[in-house]
Amino acid sequence: xxxxxxxxxxxxxxxxxxxxxxxxxxxxxxxxxxxxxxxxxxxxxxxxxxxxxxxxxxxxxxxxxxxxxxxxxxxxxxxxxxxxxxxxxxxxxxxxxxxxxxxxxxxxxxxxxxxxxxxxxxxxxxxxxxxxxxxxxxxxxxxxxxxxxxxxxxxxxxxxxxxxxxxxxxxxxxxxxxxxxxxxxxxxxxxxxxxxxxxxxxxxxxxxxxxxxxxxxxxxxxxxxxxxxxxxxxxxxxxxxxxxxxxxxxxxxxxxxxxx
Numbered sequence: 001x002x003x004x005x006x007x008x009x010x011x012x013x014x015x016x017x018x019x020x021x022x023x024x025x026x027x028x029x030x031x032x033x034x035x036x037x038x039x040x041x042x043x044x045x046x047x048x049x050x051x052x053x054x055x056x057x058x059x060x061x062x063x064x065x066x067x068x069x070x071x072x073x074x075x076x077x078x079x080x081x082x083x084x085x086x087x088x089x090x091x092x093x094x095x096x097x098x099x100x101x102x103x104x105x106x107x108x109x110x111x112x113x114x115x116x117x118x119x120x121x122x123x124x125x126x127x128x129x130x131x132x133x134x135x136x137x138x139x140x141x142x143x144x145x146x147x148x149x150x151x152x153x154x155x156x157x158x159x160x161x162x163x164x165x166x167x168x169x170x171x172x173x174x175x176x177x178x179x180x181x182x183x184x185x186x187x188x189x190x191x192x193x194x195x196x197x198x199x200x201x202x203x204x205x206x207x208x209x210x211x212x213x214x215x216x217x218x219x220x221x222x223x224x225x226x227x228x229x230x231x232x233x234x235x236x237x238x239x240x241x242x243x244x245x246x247x248x249x250x251x252x253x254x255x256x257x258x259x260x
């Protein structure tokens with residue numbers, strides 16, 4: 001494979017993606033460049049090239065992934081000519097990336113630190129200047145991090161910043177609420193914590209692997225009319241569904257407001 005560099009490759013997301021690529025053999029260590037502010041290697045293999053100069057990385061690599069906080073974009077000097085630019089930054093648009101790098105070959109994605117476990121969900125949108133080969137490269141790289149989908153509407157990436165970017169994010173909030181309830185019933189904290197962790201692990205695997213969708217599972221339990229249905233009906237009759245939508249919309253709006 002041709003060389004690929006990650007600007008911000010030592011941050012939480014960039015390092016997770018680098019780990020996924022190396023662990024899956026999607027990128028060989030000798031083909032990978034990492035740019036970070038300190039130029040330090042950390043735990044990266046010796047064959048990986050590490051620099052504190054993003055412009056040097058851009059000059060050496062054929063594909064460049066940008067994974068820095070949006071606030072750092074105004075200070076980034078990254079002339080890239082006609083190279084493939086691949087971004088996982090929230091808020092920074094395809095048009096922003098074209099101005100920043102000078103390249104028409106832009107693909108913008110959203111991923112998550114779950115990439116380190118190859119469990120990330122990564123939707124992406126390609127600029128008109130990105131070729132079919134560019135799309136295939138990004139599909140392969142994102143598939144090494146978990147699952148991916150191509151989208152047509154770039155604005156939808158703001159919603160995925162809220163939905164799937166934070167891991168465990170909103171799911172952790174629900175787990176914490178259930179753990180607090182268990183403890184309030186007198187269940188020992190250690191047992192409550194272990195029980196809810198296992199519940200969410202089992203539920204996640206079932207939702208990921210079984211054919212029924214989440215709504216189908218809910219309907220089946222309601223139709224069964226057992227103990228779980230009694231609790232689900234309380235949720236169905238509550239404003240919680242609308243509150244969840246408000247929370248996710250607030251997070252998506254924050255992503256829009258962060259644009260440099």
